[in-house]
Amino acid sequence: MLVAIKGATVAADRSVPGLIVKIGDYPLHHGGVGAIRSLGRLGVPMYAVTEDRWTPAAASRYLRRAFVWPTTGTERAEELVEGLLRIGRRIGRPTVLLPTDEEAAVLIAEHGEQLAGTFLFPPVERELPRRLASKQGLHELCAEHGVPSPEAAFPGSYAEIEEFAARARFPVVAKNREAFERRRRPAVHGTTRIAGPRELLRLARGWGEAPGVILQEYLPREEAEDWIVHAYFDAESTPLAMFTGVKVRSWPPHAGMTACAYVVDNPELADMTAQFIKQIGFCGIVDLDWRFDRRDGRCKLLDFNPRMGAQFRLFESETGIDVVRAQHLDLTGRKVPEGEQLAGRRFVVENIDLPALAAYRRSGYTTPHAPPRANGTELAWAARDDIKPFFTMLARFVRPGARHLWQLWRARRAAAATGEGEQATGR
The missing domain is CATH 3.30.1490.20 (ATP-grasp fold, A domain)
Incomplete structure (x- = not known):
């Protein structure tokens, strides 16, 4: 199917569906909604694993079916693999897998032989995603390949x-x-x-x-900046899509998930990422967190997520490509159109950016590399052509979510008073 997007034409194989795979209980995940919309707008049939029928993902107009399958992450791997295969049989045709958490990414890599045929996924080395998701494993790989890290x-x-x-x-x-x-x-x-x-x-x-x-x-925030890299690498570890940006705000402040970010070109960081990926032989979607340390002028790798990040829709190329579209095109044998990233784009997560904005204004912290104004804004939840996920998010978030934000804020204030510091949760 040919779909025109912002003057570009993206050719997607709509005979091959996509499946959002998640392990654990986190129903308010805007990354899954973004992936459903991204491929759904190309005519790709989309399916998703959901905690229940009332999650924002399940409400998307682009979702053909939600498979309600509550998991905790403590299940045996064999049980999770069999559950995925049951879903695959119900879909009835080869389907591209899109994990939204490390557990799912590791499960797919470590059980690729059982899942192959029913599903399509990058042929990553079996042990590599688990090692990259481990703080110790990542630190050792960075030391081995000369990549700066704390x-x-x-x-x-x-x-x-x-x-x-x-x-x-x-x-x-x-x-x-x-x-x-x-x-x-x-x-x-x-x-x-x-x-x-x-x-x-x-x-x-x-x-x-x-x-x-x-x-x-x-790495003190007064002397540092948070940078993010999202990319897709093919089976030869060649980048078919590469994007860089800065995290302007997070929740909890300075240590949590992205609340607001901007696209900012950083060729040096992109090259460093591509070289590291080539050295370790990874293929698939990556979401990397780097911190630029002004004290020594180096970017240091903090986290390596071997799957799509929740804020991946911040990034899109001039040819209409994001990392999820790049993976689907590549795994279905289609060419991924080349194109520069759309500079200056902003991404805002509506339900957490408002309290984050208030906290950052109080602290006086700013990100020097953030552009003075946005060249277009992508909202995590609200979309004109798919508004139900936004209202579903509000219904689930307002009461318990507001209480959770207040508890996090009080905990952070107490920690700051005792000097015990910052805590982060999220994806």
């Missing part, structure tokens, strides 16, 4: 934490070492800034005999 330690016992506390320069940041720990019993919730050795030792007493944490160098 200094980090991986203590294996309380005694090693005591040794670290005696020599470390504070503040430091504590994160869960493995990506999936939040499903079980995480040592820390999100990203926790720790002001000094006393606080570290007090927290570490609750981490057990084998603390599953990474203790990382703190």
